[in-house]
Structure formats: structure tokens, C-alpha cells
Amino acid sequence: MLCRTASHSFSPCGFQETCLRVLSFCNSHSLKEGVCVHSPIIKGGLQDDLYLSNNLLSLYAKCFGVGQARHFFDEMPHKDVVSWTTVLSAHTRNKLHFEALELFGMMLGSGQCPNEFTLSTALRSCSALGEFEFGAQIHASVVKLGLEANPVLGTTLIDLYTECDCTVEAHKLLAFLKDGDIVAWTTMISSLVETSKWNEALQIYVRMIEAGVYPNEFTFVKLLGMSSVLGLGMSYGKLLHAQLIIFGVEMNLVVKTAIVDMYAKCGRMEDAIKVSKQIPEYDVCLWTTIISGFTQILQVREAVIAFLDMQLSGVLPNNFTYASLLNASSSILSLELGEQFHSRVIVVGLMDDIYVGNALVDMYMKCFHTTTNAVKAFRGIASPNVISWTSLIAGFAKHGFEEKSFQLFAEMQASGVQPNSITLSTIIGACSKMKSFVQTMKFHGLIIKTKADIDIAVGNALVDAYAGGGMVDEAWSVIGIMNHRDPITYTSLAARLNQRGDHEMALKVINCMSNDEVKMDEFSLASFLSAAAGLRTMETGRQLHCYSVKSGFERCNSVSNSLVHLYGKCGSMHDAQRVFKDINEPDAVSWNGLILGLATNGHISHALSAFDDMRLAGVKPDSVTFLSLIFACSQGGLLDLGLEYFYSMEKTHHLTPKLDHYVCLVDLLGRGGHLEEAVEVIGTMPFKPDFLICKTLLNACKLHGNVALGEDMARRCLELDPSNPAIYLLLANLYDNAGFSDFGDKTRRLMKERGLRRSPGQCWMEVKSKIYLFSSREKKDEDEITEKVEFLITEMKNKGYPLQENEDKLYHSEQLALAFGVLSVPTMAPIRINKNSLVCIHCHSFIMLVTLVIDRQIIVRDRKRFHFFKDGQCSCAGHS
Template identity: 85%
Template sequence: MLCSKKVSNSFSPCRFRETCLQVLSLCNSQTLKEGACVHSPIIKVGLQHDLYLSNNLLCLYAKCFGVGQARHLFDEMPHRDVVSWTTLLSAHTRNKHHFEALQLFDMMLGSGQCPNEFTLSSALRSCSALGEFEFGAKIHASVVKLGLELNHVLGTTLVDLYTKCDCTVEPHKLLAFVKDGDVVSWTTMISSLVETSKWSEALQLYVKMIEAGIYPNEFTFVKLLGMPSFLGLGKGYGKVLHSQLITFGVEMNLMLKTAIICMYAKCRRMEDAIKVSQQTPKYDVCLWTSIISGFVQNSQVREAVNALVDMELSGILPNNFTYASLLNASSSVLSLELGEQFHSRVIMVGLEGDIYVGNALVDMYMKCSHTTTNGVKAFRGIALPNVISWTSLIAGFAEHGFEEESVQLFAEMQAAGVQPNSFTLSTILGACSKMKSIIQTKKLHGYIIKTQVDIDMAVGNALVDAYAGGGMADEAWSVIGMMNHRDIITYTTLAARLNQQGDHEMALRVITHMCNDEVKMDEFSLASFISAAAGLGIMETGKQLHCYSFKSGFERCNSVSNSLVHSYSKCGSMRDAYRVFKDITEPDRVSWNGLISGLASNGLISDALSAFDDMRLAGVKPDSVTFLSLIFACSQGSLLNQGLDYFYSMEKTYHITPKLDHYVCLVDLLGRGGRLEEAMGVIETMPFKPDSVIYKTLLNACNLHGNVPLGEDMARRCLELDPCDPAIYLLLASLYDNAGLPDFGDKTRKLMRERGLRRSPRQCWMEVKSKIYLFSAREKIGNDEINEKLESLITEIKNRGYPYQESEDKLYHSEQLALAFGVLSVPTLAPIRINKNSLICTHCHSFIMLLTQFVDREIIVRDRKRFHVFKDGQCSCRGHS
């Protein structure tokens, strides 16, 4: 109204021009869009050629309508001067359109206009933001050429450019750009270092600033206090800065008070943050939001809600950032009810379309709700979803198990023109890892290379996990080689995945790469390496890692102790496993399961069942893994009725639903007990579709008890499911041989050969002096000493009159070769430990039992199923295979 009245009351062009200038000046000072109403009358009166008037109008457009409208007006201006160019260029810099700002600067020079200090300052700020050091250096040359190198504004801008972009220039030397370097210059350098994450350098410069006699102001402290609290410089640095700002007498304004509160919140000292907030009576929405956000960061959700109440009672209304923090609080405690309450308040104040609130809503619903429906609705309510919106949605779908949908959403995000960030890429790679989709992983890897996205730590680790999880260890190593930096997560992820793939030897080699990168093991990586040693059954490496756990103080971590129990159990050393278990302060379920499983697999059946009773007395609830070990123990110990009691008590007493593995153990238990028809009934009535494993289990039981018809039926069913498994043919052939039908056995083996099937090569390995030695069946050993030793042992058995029978193939078995090597290499008082990738054959079992009747050694053989501890002519399996 003010504008229209002034325009209508102006009659002469001169007075009209003055009135328009007054209107534009007023609207520019107060950023009022109404000033644009003079544009049309200016054109009608013919004053569009007035450069001074046009520049004022251009300034208003840039402030109120954005750079697009301002550029349109600029292009229509018949005349332009340095003020015109500078106004438009500054607007682009101010609105973070830095690339376009530098394009305008080039166009200005091309038009013949000479820039002034304000033009150059804006262009330099854009160079700093883009990291365009070479472009900035050229502008610096122009500054010198124009004789403006002593200009204070330009000097400060140059300090910012060189601090951010050129690491070779020491920051304090940059003060040469500024005459009499003042607090603004020093603070600019400190600010630039903070923004580029050079926090240590920022603090060092602050110290030099004090030494130079320049006292910091509130802006200096705001920048320093805004640094993250994970500097590695000690948590006390923030408190020192707080004490110094008091010493220097810096006024505690709202901006500074808010920075101090944020600093104490990051350091998990909310009591100090509240004390600071109460030092002055001034509060605003930003300060209150910082307090609420601080409580949320420190998992004090109740206190955050109480702070909201206090905020509203003080007459200050929450804004979008406040509600976003409160919704994040709901996500942190997974409280859907609390999140919905804040959502209703958001709707009441009309902030549901705000990008920050919308993103927090998507995150809250995806984390707290059992479905993705509300999360999708919240996402659809965001007018212009950004990368955080899309990433929250994609992560939510992946967390709910909809990995394929999350991949589709990622494609939609790209189609919408939103570029993913490192968290988006690591999230979608995590989904690919869960799906074990190597094709999708390679596509994403290709996209990362094509778009020249920096493979930062998070993305690199996610790629390593996806490749290693998909069984592509070489590609995972290749990614590690391309990463600029590796951390403990990189190597722990790889080691864990290699363990899952069964490549335990490669998992242990990761330790060497970690040492080369000077990355120290933590409790999680150490547990992975101990598990690798357990997988190989190598005692010496396990003991070395045990020693490291003591030196590093990780022996108190349950994850490490549990891995040690597992490792010693897998090496057949239950004495060491039990010693580690006893040292655990509070054994958890995994601890007890490891002990029970170890005792059962080592043939200590009564001890395993006794440990289960101790577990219950300790108040630790068993789970499905516990009962799997118990039923296995009963099967190995021929405790049929007790095993059945354990199985049926799972659902009845402990409300644990048996899985397919439990039914396999149950069939084995019944089969070993001779109740073959009952075992068949279990297979036919169980709530799972039978697989080849459960049929092979019953086939093996038929072999033990000579039931040929049922065995043939099981073999037929196995072959229907897995016709390429040579173990089925070998079990059936053994069944025929044991039943006195050798012709059928030979025909079965011939059929297997005709179909091109071969059993996996039988191998044994053992560790001696931290080195692993491998022995394969049907291979002649070139080591004459081993052959001679084995021959002498066989001769000794025959000379003593023991009933030794040569193997049918007349070749040494891998167990025999490993045993001969062990007798030669392992110290006399130490047990000989042999690991085998298949079941020990009856020939080798008999051979070792005979050998231990006159060789005073303990020989421990870990085959695919259990431990065999040979001593004084006896075996711990007591004849059970």
C-alpha cells in the first residue's frame, strides 16, 4: 500500500525517479517484496535505462526473489556497470551457487568491466567453497595488479582461501595478506581450519593468536567450541576454552552461550550445559533446541521432553529443528507412541512439510514401526525430498528385510535427480550384502567409479562386506587396496566374512595387513581371529591370540572369552576351555552354549549335561543352540530317552520352536538307538520340508543297523534332492557291503564314477611351530623321513602281534601321514592334534588305537563331526562314529 500510494502521487519523471529510489531503498533495507511493484511503472515511464535505478531494483530482486529472477532482470538491463555485475555475482555466492558465480566473473572480465574489491571478494569466497585454488590464485594476481592487496576485506578473504585450499602455506604466514592482522583475520583462519576438519591446526593457531597478543572475541570461541568432541586431544579442551573466554571477559551473548551448551552436550556433560544456560536470563528457540538436542544425544529422552515443557512455559515456541530433535529422541528409544504424539503436534503447527521434520518422521517410523507404511506416507509428504529423505527410506526398507525394494528405491532416487551420499551408498551396499547379490554390488561399484565418488571409509567398508559376504574375497582385497585409509572395521568385516566362508587361513592373514597399516585389534576383531584359529583347530595360534588378549586387556570382554572357549574346545583342550570359562565374570548364554557344545563334541557327555544344569541354576535361559548341543550330546552318548526329553521340553517348558537342525539331531538320536521307523515318522510329520541332510542322517543309521530296504528308500529320496552328492552313493555302497551284498556296493560305486562324481579329497592338517602342514590321501609324500617313520610304526604293530590289516588301496591315508609327522615333530609331552575335513575311516581309527597301546602319546583327531581322543589304546568316542 505504501508503495502504490507513493507511485500514484508522483507526477514529474524526476520526482517519480526519486520516489522509486526511496521505495527501493526502504524495501532493500527491510527485504520487502512489495518494492517490486515499482518495476512496471519504471518501464512505462521509460526509466529502465537509468542504471542507478536498475541496480537498486536488481539488488531487491536478488534479495527477495532469488538468483533466477535477478539473472533474468540482469539480462534485460540495457546497460551494466561494475555494481550490476557485483550485485548479481554476490547474490550467487551468498546463495551458494558458486560455480555460476565464477562463470559470471569470467563473463564480466570478458565484457571489459574492471572488478572492484567487492567483486573480487565474492569471487574468492566462491573459489574457497569449491576448493578452486588455481582460479583463486588467478584472482589473487588480479588483486595485486589492481593494487588492492592491502585491502582489509580482500586480505581476509585471501586468508580464508589459502587456509582452506593450500596446505603448504603455514596459516600464521597468511597474515601478510592483512595489514596489522587483527582478531577478524585470525578468526577467519581458525574458522577455515575448523570448516575443513583441521581441528588440531585450529587449536594450534588459537594458541599462536594469544601469543601474538591478539585477544579472541565471541566469534573465535563459537568456531572453536563448535569442533567435534572426538579430537583425540582430551575431553578437557572445551572446558579450558570456556575458562579462557571468562578470563578474557568475552560477553556471554546468546550465540556464545548456545555454542558452550552444544560443546558440553557433545562431551556428555549435560549438568554443565544446564548450568551455563542458567547463567543469563536470555533464551531463544535456538538455545532451547540445543538443550533438547543435547539431552537426546545423551539418551536422556525424559529430560528432553521436560525441557520442551519448560521451553513452552517460558513463552518460546518450538521450531522445525526442535521437533526434528524430539522425533530423533523417539527413534533412539524406539517409542512409536512418543513419536506419534510429536507427529500430531507437528501437524497442528503446520510443519509436516518441512524437510528436517519430514526426514525425522521417515526415520522415526522406519525404526519404530513394524511396517513401512507410515514411513512411506511421511516421505510422500515431503515436497522436495533430499538425499537424507531418500536414504532414511532406503535404510528403513533394508532394515525391515525388503532389500530388493530398497534397491528399487535407490534407482527411483537417481531417476529423481538426487545424488546419493556415502551413507546412502553404504546402506544400499549393506542391502546387497544381505541379498548376497554380487551383480547389484558390481553395478554399484561401477556407479561409484563412473561418478568418481570418493570411496570413503564407510563406502569402502560396505563394498568389502558385500564382496566378501558374496564369496569374492579377491574383489574385497582389491577394494581395500584402493581405499586411501583403512580402519578396524575394514579388517574386522573382512575377517568375519572369511570365517563365514570357511576360509579361516585367509582370515588369519588379515592380521599381517592390519599390522602393516598400524591398525590395532579391538575386542571384535580379536574374537574373529580367535574364531578363525578355532575353525582350523590350531592350538598355537589360538594361544598366541589368548596372550594378546591379556596384554591388551580384552580378556575381560565376553566376546573374546567366548571365542577362546570355542577355540580351545575346537582344539580338543577342554581343560583350557573350562579355565577360560571360569574366568568370565558373568557368563552369558553364548558362554554357556560354547562350554556345553565343546564338552559334547569332545565326548564328555555327562559333563555337558551337568553344565546345562549349572546354566539353569545361574539363571541363564537356554536357547535353540543350547538344545541342539544337548540333543547332539545325547545322540553321541546313546542317551535316547534323555535326548527325547530335551527335545520335547523345548516347546513345552521353554517355548522354543524346534528348527530343522533339531529334527536332524532327533532323527540321528532315534536312528542310533535303532528306532528307525520312529525316525522315519519324525521326517514325515515334521513342519519342515525334508532336505538331503536329514535323509542322509537316517541312511547312515540304516547302515549302522543293516536295514537295507529303508536305506535304499532314503538314498532314493536323497538323490532326488541332490543327485550330484557323492556321499549318498558311498553311504549306500557301504550299506550294501556291510549287509553282505558287495556286488551291489561295487555297482553303486561304478555308477558314481560313470556320472563323473568324486568325493572331496580327504585331507588332514596340523599346526607345528605356528606353521600349518597339509596332508592329502592317495598322495605319495616325498619326505622319506615321514615314510620311514610310518613304515616303522606299522612294522612295530605287526611285530607286537596286533591285528593290523592293510588298507585296500595299499596307500597311506592322510591321518597316517599326519600322525607320523606328528610323532617326529611334536614334543614328546605335548598331544598330537590332527584336523580332518571328513569322518575318520575305520582303518585309521583302528590304526591309531593300536598305536597308542605302545606309544605313550595322546592323539587328538578332530573330524567333520566330533573329536576322537586316543590314549592307551582307547578312544573317547567309545566306538560311536
């Protein structure tokens, strides 16, 4: 039609006007058909008409992309500021910021003078690239052209300086604009929010109010998004909601969605739903926000109901909706639910969507026992991004295929996708699981090379990997070079030190945290309490308990459970029970700590009663519960009840006994003299007998004088650990007790000939928050402690008590620790001694007699149990 029109005998002015009308109409409606005018314009000889060309250029940019627009622009015979600004804006709009700035340079080189729109577009590209110097040059041009008071340019410059971390300059510009308008203020707030400068954004908001500039809906939308990250949570979000009402901001769909999102992220879904009902408008964004909110607090049923309501309302879910629902399935590990949403994804044709694909990979990795479906979902993603790769790598590491996760990491890099901090943290976590020093060092090198070590999450992962692999010095070295540390940094280190049994070093981490001005959270506090429990240091434990009360962490189950464990380990069941009673909802860990503490402290009947209370409270027992129960029955000589607990594990509670349970069962049978049944258990259990279970039965043989079986168990132990001196000593004692002292002496000589020596018995005590260590030493040493031992011995002899002298002419570690306690511990406080092995018979008698000489309670925690000595008696009543 246009071509026919051109061939008629219209006047050039009429034809030109017709072309302009067509182009103007198509530009306003973004209609591709408008380019059909291009050919008639050329045929009509109007290609030199700059006004027509600029309109055509604009249409090309809108409808056919930057490439076509640039091609047309390059062929234009004449160009003005509008032409340059149009093509420049097209590049900026499509995030081709380098090319946009190149064009701006070409424009200046051509002698063309930019206007405020050209300058504003170039400044936006500078902001996106963080090009401070280039932006500053453009700012100089703005001043030179006398446009510094222009509000559009002022706003764009504020955005540039804020993005480039030059907030002082941004503040000056804001002041120059006579405190600016709402757009300028909101731009600055928006830039600060986007660069995670939350506190500065809040300060600017306060300044804006003080300057008499009232926020609009866009200001509040930006500020409400900060509520979940500022650490102020509900108090901050509710204040903004209140101010939004006070300032009379209209409740439209965008504002409503922002408020709902704020409440949802704070876990207040009741408030979120109330706000969502204030106006009738709903869209897919709002529904998805509601679904995500329910998912976040694990209310998956409500999330699914919201999804169904969304469909009934006629709003179609999008890719983000389905991604949220798949994440909900992952959160409760429901494969069935995840597969249902997967089928819907296939129906609506979102299989190749990156967000849906990533959620599918994550769901199948978490909910399915193999990686097959996750890999299929991954291969279905058209262009996997770093999140896709990270989910796949994390999934393989979680399923125990660490080597495969390393291969995938290499594939990701080969495909041109660069890892982010989460990817690197994940791959370092895989190294930690493998305890692979070589791989950890390899990836550490890559992290240093890419300067990713400045990220705190990556640094924390390295600390955990090195400490978990026993390379504590390397872990400390990483901490030393980290720009920032947080509670996770020190919690990882303390937890790993606890696993290695280095509890004293774990407690020293507290001072490092304090010096670094990093406050303990509930997780680090629980780790330090575990360290104190491992050392059985009551004073340090009480100090940590005080801190937990002051900081409000005693309400956290992880902290309360650690306190129950601590007091149980330190022999103070009164404190343990008091802490337990203050727990609002005790879980299985809480009850297990109480039961084990009671059993270890000799309160067998109370431990068994606690188990009954646990079941009445509706808390399901786990494998640790039964380990504590069988141990309690073993210590209390309750053979039949112990057997009943063991066999009820599978029959009643559907728990498969582990090797530790069988060790406890053998100890139970062995102590009860049922050695043949114990042998039968070892022969029929679904595990290969290890050193500990054979040693346990050997000890039972020593108690009951069964030489033949004891020799067999000793042989098995030595096959598993030939250089363990404890087996020689147990066998020698077995021979001595059975009247075969010659064989006992021969066994000891054999041990010495093989160069084996018994690990020296050690005791330790905590006095005034300091740990004191004691080892056996010869009697000839003279100091205050040995003098006190001699004094106690003399007092016993003077009172006629039957004291046996040490045959080995040594002061045992228990004796030295006891003497130190008498000298150092206040008279009203009990003397608490910890020992790394069983208390010997001689020292057990010695301590009982000491309590007749001095009126003190003495508590000894050896490798197996507590001994409470008072008035010449011990709580163990002679049981080993």
C-alpha cells in the same frame, strides 16, 4: 501518501531528502513498503540520482530477491562501485556464485574500480566454488590496489586459500597480517574445520595461542564441533572446555549449546545437562541438542522427558526436534512411539519438511513390517533429496525387495537427484544380498564413471559384495585400486572368506593389513579369531589372543566370545573357561560358546550345568543354546533330557524350533535306538526333509542294523543328492554290519560304475604357525614321515599289541599326521590333529595303541567331536 506528497509544490531538495529518509528507514528494517518511493522518484525526475538509486537497489535486493534487484540494476542509467557491490553481494548472499563472478567480470570490463567490499564479496564466491585461479587474480588486484593489509580482505583471502587446500599461502597471509587478529585466526580455523582438516585446525589454534591472540566464543564454537570426529573424544573436549573458562569467555547461549553438543556426542549426558543448567537461557537449538544426545545413547525415555520439559518451558519444537524424536523411535524400533510423534508432526504442519519426512521414511522402514507407510511418507515430501531416496532404497533392500530398490535407484537418477556414497553403498549392499554378479558389475561401472570409487565406504561395499558372491579375485582387485583402506575393508573380506570356509585365506588377510599399516579393531580381530577357530589353529589363536590383550580388545564381548569359541574348537576348555570368567557381562553368545565347547569336548554334565548357570545369571537362552543342549544330550546318550529341552523351546521359552533342531532331535532319537519315533518326527515336522536329516537317520540305522528303514533313508538321500558317494558307503556299511556283505559289495561296485569316488580324508596340523596338510597315500612312499609310521607299527608289534594292518594298503591321513606330530611337536606339548571327516575305526585303534608306545597326549578333532587319547584310552569311550 507518498504520491500526494510528490504532487505538492515541495522543493526538489526537500523531496529528495524525504525519499532518502524513507529508503534509509525501510532499508534498516527490511520493509517492503519502501519501494513505493520508486514511482514518485521517477515522476519527480530523480531517477538519475545515483545515491537514491543505490538505496532503492539495496531495498530491492533485501526484500524482493536477486531477480528484482538485477532487473532494477540493469535499468539504472548510472552505476558506481556501490551499485556493483550491492548487486554482487545479493548474488553471493543467495549462493548464486557463478552469476556473482560474471557480474564482477562485467564490472571490471565497464572500467569501474572495485573497492575492498567488492573484492571481498567476489572472493567469497571464489571460495564457495573452489575457484583458485580466479581468486588468485583477485588477490593480484588487491595487491595492485594497495589493499593487502586490509584485515577484511586478508581474512577473506585466508578463507579462500584454506578452502582451496593452499594452507601454505594461508599461513603466509596470516604472517603478513602481523599474526592477524582473532577474526583472521578464527576464519582459518573455521575453514579447516569445514574442509575436515581437523589436525591442521588444531595446530592453527595452538599457533594462535602462542602468538598471543586469545580465542573468542566463535573460535571455541568451531573447535568444540571437532571433538566427536577427531578421535580424541572426551579428553580433547574437556580440555577445550577448561581453556574456555581460563580465557574468560562469557557463557552465552551459543557457547553453552556448543559445549552441550560436545558432551552429548561423547555420550556424557550427565555433563551435558550440568552445563545446560549453568545459565537460564534455553532455545529450540539447545533442547534439540539434548534430545539428540539422549537418542544417541539409546536413552529414549530421557529424550521424551526432555521433549516434554521443552514444551513446558514454552519453547516450541522445530523440524529438527521432531526428526530427532522420530530417530529415537527408530533406534528402539518402537512403531507406537513413532506414530505418536507422526501425529504431532501433522498437527504442527511439518509433513512436507524434508528433515521430518526423511526421519518418517526411516522410522516406518525400520519399525513396520511393510513398506506402505514409508512410501506414503516419502510421497509427502515436497522435494525429496538424496537422503530421502537413500532411506527408501535401503528400506526396500532391508525388507527383501532388492529388485524394487534397483527400480527406485533408477527413479532417483531420472528425477535429477544424484546418489551419494551412502546411496551407492546401500545399492551395492542390495546386490550383495541377492548375490547378483551382473547387478554388482553394472553398478560398479556407474561408480567408476562417476569417480565415486575413491570413497572408502563405496569401496568397502564393493569388496563385501564381490567376496560375498564368491568373487574373491575381484574383491582383491577393488582393494588394490582403493586410495585408502580401513579395518572395515579387511574385516568384510575376512568375514566373507570365513563364510565360504576358506579360513586359511582369511588368516592371510592379517599380513595384508599389516603391510597396509591398517590396525586391527575388535571386529577384524573377531573375524580372524573365527578363522583360527575354523582351522583349529591354536598357535595362531594364541598370538591373536596376545594382540587382543595388548590392544585392550579382550574387554570387547565380540573378541572374548570369539576366544571362547576358538579354545573350545581347539579342545582347550581350560583356556575357554578362563576367558569366559574374565567377561564382565557374558551375553547369550558367550554362554552358547561355553556350552557348545564343553559338549564338543565331551564334558556333557558341565555343559548342562553351564546352561543352569546361564539361566541363574538372567541371560535368556536363544535357539543356538538349545541346539547345543540337544547336541550335548545326543553325545551323552541323555534321551529323556534331550527331549525335554527340545519340547521346552516353544512351551517355556517361546522359541520356534528350526530345521537344525529337528536334525539334532533325529540324531538324539536315532542314537538312542528310537528309530520309529525319529521317522515320526520327520513326518510331522513343519519342514520338508532335507538331505542332512535323512542322512542322520541313515547313520542311526547303520548303528542299530535296521536295514529296511536304512534303505528307505538311502533312497530319499539319493533323490535329493544322487551323486553323493557318502550315501553309498553308509548303505554298504549298513549291509556289512547286518551280515549282508554281498549287498555291501554290490553297493560299492554300483558307486564305482557311476563314477563316484569318496572325497579323500584329509588331516591338518599347525606347527610353528604353519598349516600342514595330509592325505592318504600308498605305503611304498619312503620319507621321514612314513619311516616314523613304520617305526610305530614295529614298536606295537614288538610289545604284542593287537594291531590290525590297513586292508587298503594305504597310510591313512591320521597316521601320517600323527607321525609328523611325533617328529615336529615338542615332547611336552599335546599333538593336535584336525580331520575333515569322522576318524575311521582302524585309525582310532591305531592312535590308542600309539599312546601306549609313546607317552604323549593326542587330540583329534573330527567332523563331529573331539577324541582325547592318552594311555591307550579315548575320551569318546567307543561312541561314534
